Amino acid sequence: MREGLTRRSLLTGSVAPRHHISSAVVFALPARREELGRQLAAMPGVEVHACDGSRIVITIEGPSTGMLGETLTRISTMDGVISANMVFEHVEQQEDTRS
Template sequence: MQDSPKISRRSFFKGDVPSRHHISSAVVVTHPSRREEIGRRIAAMPGVQVHASEGSRLVVTIEGPTSGMLGETLIAISTLDGVITANMVFEHMDEGEEIGS
């Protein structure tokens, strides 16, 4: 595992910090009769896409700038009325170019 780069206060305020992009996949289990409705509600959330659905399951991806944002979105999905479970399956972080360079 790679250490996070050290970011000084000065570089943070100048905007010279590495950009990061996080993506995760999740399986959401719903009441079968509400799968389509819940899929539409989930797809309307920022950074979320529904890729497949069958029976009571939805396969989604969540994208955002931080792992915490992904977790918050997954919690929001799990608290939707009609959702039985929402479980993260995979998470990946991609380091981009430095901002401000």
């Protein structure tokens, strides 16, 4: 068990917050790729890094894995999206500034 991580600290929210970053590849209908790239770039926490053919490479950032999953699910249901797949997720512990 990590030092300072207890059941009580998890339940009371006294664990330092974490920041989640995920990369994903979105496959889009080629005729809709540019439009979808703009829509994705306008979504909170989403950044578009590259577009090629029917692929759009993005990162998603947020406070939890659940939030990243919700965003990816929302993306996968967008009109013109064929699929959206998470490639990698990284979690960083944020410094506790409450002291």
